[in-house]
């Protein structure tokens with residue numbers, strides 16, 4: 001699984017944002033207010049560039065503007081080539097691109113100082129520890145909301161009255177059917 005690009009520890013008392021090193025130094029307490037309750041924020045950011053319709057227009061416009069200069073440069077280039085010079089054409093087609101960014105985030109609130117201290121104990125394993133902690137918390141939140149474990153496949157689901165198979169202990173119709181056929 002991909003590690004988060006950024007992990008932040010936010011003090012729930014004074015809102016100070018700390019990194020893992022700072023939290024480790026403070027032994028799990030906030031370095032500003034000695035707060036002991038944290039929000040953990042892990043984020044994954046993807047950046048890429050795209051050519052939009054606006055970029056194409058800008059590129060065409062820039063090329064038109066530069067065209068006369070490029071044409072002027074051609075004789076200079078030829079002359080310098082003729083006399084053994086080392087002059088290369090400085091202009092090309094400029095293609096504009098637009099930078100795009102998208103960020104995914106996973107958050108856990110109300111994390112104790114002891115947990116935070118354990119998560120940050122080893123600098124090399126902060127990412128993997130935080131990741132498994134976040135997954136654990138997400139499962140916990142699901143079971144707090146009344147989720148049950150499917151008798152057939154073991155996944156968590158929330159029973160709904162309208163779906164009879166969920167009331168019978170299965171996450172899906174397929175799982176309910178499987179349990180009938182399996183010995």
Ligand SMILES: [Zn+2]
Nearest residue numbers: 011014030033
């Ligand atoms: Zn604080």
Ligand SMILES: [Zn+2]
Nearest residue numbers: 150153171175
């Ligand atoms: Zn199931």
